[in-house]
Amino acid sequence: MLLSICIPVYNFNVRGLVSDLKKEIGANGINAEIILIDDASDESYKKINQILQNEVENFIFLEKNIGRSRIRNLFQKYAAGEYLLFLDCDGKITEKNFLKKYTEFIQKDQDTKVIYGGRTVLGRASGPEYYLRWKFAIERENLPVELRLDKPYLSFQTNNFIIKRDVFEKIHFNPNFQKYGYEDLLFAMDLKSEKISIDHIDNPILNNDLETSTVYLEKVAESVESLTKILKDESLKSKLSEVKLVWLYNKLPFKPFIDLFLDDKTLYALKAKLLRGNVNLRYLDLYKLGLLIKKMK
Numbered sequence: 001m002l003l004s005i006c007i008p009v010y011n012f013n014v015r016g017l018v019s020d021l022k023k024e025i026g027a028n029g030i031n032a033e034i035i036l037i038d039d040a041s042d043e044s045y046k047k048i049n050q051i052l053q054n055e056v057e058n059f060i061f062l063e064k065n066i067g068r069s070r071i072r073n074l075f076q077k078y079a080a081g082e083y084l085l086f087l088d089c090d091g092k093i094t095e096k097n098f099l100k101k102y103t104e105f106i107q108k109d110q111d112t113k114v115i116y117g118g119r120t121v122l123g124r125a126s127g128p129e130y131y132l133r134w135k136f137a138i139e140r141e142n143l144p145v146e147l148r149l150d151k152p153y154l155s156f157q158t159n160n161f162i163i164k165r166d167v168f169e170k171i172h173f174n175p176n177f178q179k180y181g182y183e184d185l186l187f188a189m190d191l192k193s194e195k196i197s198i199d200h201i202d203n204p205i206l207n208n209d210l211e212t213s214t215v216y217l218e219k220v221a222e223s224v225e226s227l228t229k230i231l232k233d234e235s236l237k238s239k240l241s242e243v244k245l246v247w248l249y250n251k252l253p254f255k256p257f258i259d260l261f262l263d264d265k266t267l268y269a270l271k272a273k274l275l276r277g278n279v280n281l282r283y284l285d286l287y288k289l290g291l292l293i294k295k296m297k
Helices: 015-028 043-054 067-078 098-108 128-141 145-150 165-170 183-193 213-231 244-251 255-261 264-275 282-296
Strands: 003-009 032-038 058-061 083-087 114-116 160-164 198-200 205-207
Touching: 003 015, 003 067, 003 098, 015 032, 015 043, 015 098, 032 043, 032 067, 043 058, 058 067, 067 083, 067 165, 083 098, 083 165, 098 114, 128 213, 145 198, 160 165, 213 244, 213 264, 213 282, 244 282, 264 282
Parallel strands: 003 032, 003 083, 032 058, 114 198
Antiparallel strands: 083 160, 114 160
């Protein structure tokens, strides 16, 4: 079995990640190829990573940024493996048998279609300006296997997953959503609609590049824009009805009244509170809800 390791690259030094993967491939005799596609990174990062052209099976540099969904779909054109392992470029391998754990799971269960390994972050935020993103990761993203298995589709993320080639040829990431946010859940729900199960195992990768609170809240706003686009599409909106934010929005009895409460002044105050970092994540939920109500008007 050939495993294609697919890493979309954007403005990040991936030499360490590739080096760790190559070490394990050699040490454990893994039959694997590494493919990198750079999504029009800044020239400084292209220069840093260019040395890898002689270290991996294929390194493609795109002249124009095509976004998180389309770049993942593009790997199907270049990957030769029966299974594709997708890793985020800012991930860090912390287990010496990371690849082996995946391949052994596949060998034990020949019916495996999709596997999500999980994610983790450092035990503490690297500074107060990173605390909000770190807190969200700890409380909402870095779930143990037993909790992920309770909601296998809602807990799926794209930072560290394997998919069988014939499944990926059938179900792609929606190319109409280029901005950050909810492309992973939309993909998971497409899998669910096709009755393709997602296996969850304890094989996390470290998120090595948490954003500052300012950058993170910019990405939150971008994700709400993506969610709004989905909810305004009649063919898609039902797919995300189980998402907490969508469920809250649909349950609101008097949206005009709520809209008055979550006006620009209130949203500004919520954002200021969130930028302080050490707050209850319910304030983040309320902030997202306010943004969604404004966008859905």
